[in-house]
Amino acid sequence: MFHNSSHGKYWIFQNEDEAEHKRYKANQKFRNKILESGKPGVSESKFLERHEEDVLFRHYERRMLDFCNAFKPAMPKSVVGTAIMYFRRFYINNSIMEYHPRIIMLTCAYLSCKVEEFNVSSTQFVGNLLQETPEGQERFLEQILEYELLLIQQLNFHLVVHNPYRPMEGLLIDLKTRYPALENPESLRKNADDFLTQAAMTDAGLLFPPSQIALTAILNSASRAGLGMESYLTECLGLKDDKETLSKMYESMRRMKTLLKKYELPKAEEVNVYKKKLERIHAEFASSSNKRKRGYEEDGHVAKEARLAEEEWTDEDLL
Amino acid sequence: MGKIGAWSSEQDRCENCVEMLFVRGSGNCVQCDTPLRKSNFRVQLFEDPTVDKEVEIRKKVLKIYNKRDFDFPSLREYNDYLEQVEDMVYNLTNNIDVENTKLRMEQYQRENRDLIQRNKVKLTREQEELEELLLLEQQGNEQRRLELLQEEKRQLQVKRKNKQALLDELEQSKLPATLLLAQHKVRAAQLETQIEQQKQAVKPTNLFSTGIHMRQTVSLQPAPKIEEVLYHYMPLQVETYGPPVPELDQLGRLGYLNHVRAALPQDTAGGYTSALACHRAVQDAFSGMFFMKR
Numbered sequence: 001m002f003h004n005s006s007h008g009k010y011w012i013f014q015n016e017d018e019a020e021h022k023r024y025k026a027n028q029k030f031r032n033k034i035l036e037s038g039k040p041g042v043s044e045s046k047f048l049e050r051h052e053e054d055v056l057f058r059h060y061e062r063r064m065l066d067f068c069n070a071f072k073p074a075m076p077k078s079v080v081g082t083a084i085m086y087f088r089r090f091y092i093n094n095s096i097m098e099y100h101p102r103i104i105m106l107t108c109a110y111l112s113c114k115v116e117e118f119n120v121s122s123t124q125f126v127g128n129l130l131q132e133t134p135e136g137q138e139r140f141l142e143q144i145l146e147y148e149l150l151l152i153q154q155l156n157f158h159l160v161v162h163n164p165y166r167p168m169e170g171l172l173i174d175l176k177t178r179y180p181a182l183e184n185p186e187s188l189r190k191n192a193d194d195f196l197t198q199a200a201m202t203d204a205g206l207l208f209p210p211s212q213i214a215l216t217a218i219l220n221s222a223s224r225a226g227l228g229m230e231s232y233l234t235e236c237l238g239l240k241d242d243k244e245t246l247s248k249m250y251e252s253m254r255r256m257k258t259l260l261k262k263y264e265l266p267k268a269e270e271v272n273v274y275k276k277k278l279e280r281i282h283a284e285f286a287s288s289s290n291k292r293k294r295g296y297e298e299d300g301h302v303a304k305e306a307r308l309a310e311e312e313w314t315d316e317d318l319l
Numbered sequence: 320m321g322k323i324g325a326w327s328s329e330q331d332r333c334e335n336c337v338e339m340l341f342v343r344g345s346g347n348c349v350q351c352d353t354p355l356r357k358s359n360f361r362v363q364l365f366e367d368p369t370v371d372k373e374v375e376i377r378k379k380v381l382k383i384y385n386k387r388d389f390d391f392p393s394l395r396e397y398n399d400y401l402e403q404v405e406d407m408v409y410n411l412t413n414n415i416d417v418e419n420t421k422l423r424m425e426q427y428q429r430e431n432r433d434l435i436q437r438n439k440v441k442l443t444r445e446q447e448e449l450e451e452l453l454l455l456e457q458q459g460n461e462q463r464r465l466e467l468l469q470e471e472k473r474q475l476q477v478k479r480k481n482k483q484a485l486l487d488e489l490e491q492s493k494l495p496a497t498l499l500l501a502q503h504k505v506r507a508a509q510l511e512t513q514i515e516q517q518k519q520a521v522k523p524t525n526l527f528s529t530g531i532h533m534r535q536t537v538s539l540q541p542a543p544k545i546e547e548v549l550y551h552y553m554p555l556q557v558e559t560y561g562p563p564v565p566e567l568d569q570l571g572r573l574g575y576l577n578h579v580r581a582a583l584p585q586d587t588a589g590g591y592t593s594a595l596a597c598h599r600a601v602q603d604a605f606s607g608m609f610f611m612k613r
Contacts, residue, residue: 001557001558001559001560001606001607002559002560002606002607002610003558003560003606003607003610008607008610012612013612014612014613162603166600166603166604167600167603167606168604169604170599170600170601170602170605171604172578173575173578173579173601173604174575174601176577176578177573177574177575177577177578209606209607209608209610210603210607211561211603211605211606211608212607212608214604215608236562237562237605237608238562238563245609248609248611249608249609252611
């Protein structure tokens with residue numbers, strides 16, 4: 001069941017601060033590593049601040065979503081959801097200054113296709129990088145394969161992600177069966193779907209079980225249509241006598257809605273500025289920290305042999 | 320390509336080269352210049368000379384370290400002992416710490432001289448018993464083969480005699496040839512059936528195939544009765560941290576299946592029912608709904 005899945009046991013945090021704290025620590029870890037390595041020309045100002053990292057993270061997350069939505073053959077929602085979750089989990093414990101999100105996002109999508117049993121060959125996968133020549137696609141594929149093991153390791157080998165899409169379907173079925181007070185539950189589907197897509201771009205997946213996210217989506221969609229559904233919770237879900245759980249549920253839903261409201265679209269000017277900073281960081285520092293050997297490195301990162309330098313590509317190559 | 324050298328170096332030498340090397344009586348290894356003796360050369364059994372070297376070393380080590388599993392009070396200690404032996408073999412094969420290992424071996428040999436001797440005797444006795452059994456089996460096979468041959472010879476002779484008798488009768492008897500031929504055919508047929516019957520006949524023996532004597536009474540005691548608590552089935556209770564999920568077989572009756580896509584004939588042929596998808600969706604919807612991370 002969910003509570004003893006790896007997702008439920010290891011990748012649900014108690015609150016937003018805990019997640020933010022981990023990201024802060026990842027950022028610090030990279031800074032200290034570079035400062036201690038004694039490289040010349042290192043100054044604090046060259047590093048990205050947490051909020052700058054955030055903007056870039058959201059930007060690349062959107063790029064990944066666009067890539068998945070434009071994917072041929074059409075990618076099922078669960079594959080997209082899993083890819084976004086991998087991306088998010090990876091950067092909980094690692095800084096984007098250390099591993100460039102451009103490659104990690106493709107690796108996440110690639111791994112997600114495998115895990116969710118959406119069969120695309122690797123050539124088909126990189127064939128979706130429409131701006132690239134076949135040789136360019138080949139180079140991207142090599143990089144993806146290099147980073148795949150690292151991604152799996154940083155996910156702590158917990159590859160099964162519980163997405164809220166099936167729970168939402170289940171809730172709709174249950175509503176149609178047991179809750180005649182709601183005349184046309186299908187009308188809620190579109191808005192609930194949008195809610196889920198937006199929720200995937202927040203930390204909701206790291207804080208709440210997918211069934212709660214789905215329930216919030218449905219309730220939110222109903223309230224937007226002016227329909228009340230409180231009796232569903234009390235009657236059908238049996239919470240009439242369990243006031244404590246009921247209030248906790250409402251609390252979680254409120255927190256989730258706040259998360260969605262707080263989401264800001266990354267602004268283009270900011271993105272460009274921070275991107276330049278990121279490229280500079282990778283050009284200067286990444287070459288030393290990305291020294292790859294066959295097998296395991298001393299600090300425990302798994303990687304394969306390096307083939308090409310990363311500086312050759314820019315973001316525009318991707319989409 | 321055949322013989323390989325002694326412990327200290329592993330090389331392939333063909334027969335001629337070996338002869339050449341030892342024409343003077345003793346020679347030195349080409350690579351490491353250690354004096355070699357001709358008697359130390361063996362025929363190579365494996366393709367990789369390192370494997371052969373290891374096999375030789377292992378034989379020597381195991382001659383000394385010949386304890387058996389019942390010599391140890393616990394499985395753990397036996398495994399530790401085996402691990403020690405493997406370490407020694409490895410060290411000697413890869414020329415690691417050779418002096419130390421050899422010293423340890425000699426020390427062990429001195430300390431456990433009696434035990435080694437006893438185990439050697441035990442081993443030889445076991446091997447002898449095995450060899451005896453093998454010999455008996457072989458003898459049995461030989462006998463059976465000989466008997467079979469004799470039987471066949473006899474049958475051939477009988478057939479020949481029969482033919483000869485026919486020819487004689489054709490010569491001497493006053494009866495018409497057709498009658499004689501008919502008689503002969505009858506006789507031949509009788510012989511055939513006789514031979515067939517003999518083949519089917521069970522050879523008299525006084526041993527079952529398991530080795531128990533025919534007349535021996537084996538006491539079959541009833542198996543001892545073990546009194547235990549009878550197993551009582553309790554259905555599995557799983558805490559889902561959510562509302563209860565209806566059972567798979569109840570979904571139709573409760574009306575859930577009206578809201579899922581019906582199964583096509585192709586689906587049902589493969590064992591799929593719409594209840595399966597419905598149950599999974601509802602289960603996922605309710606699983607962990609009341610779950611709060613502490």
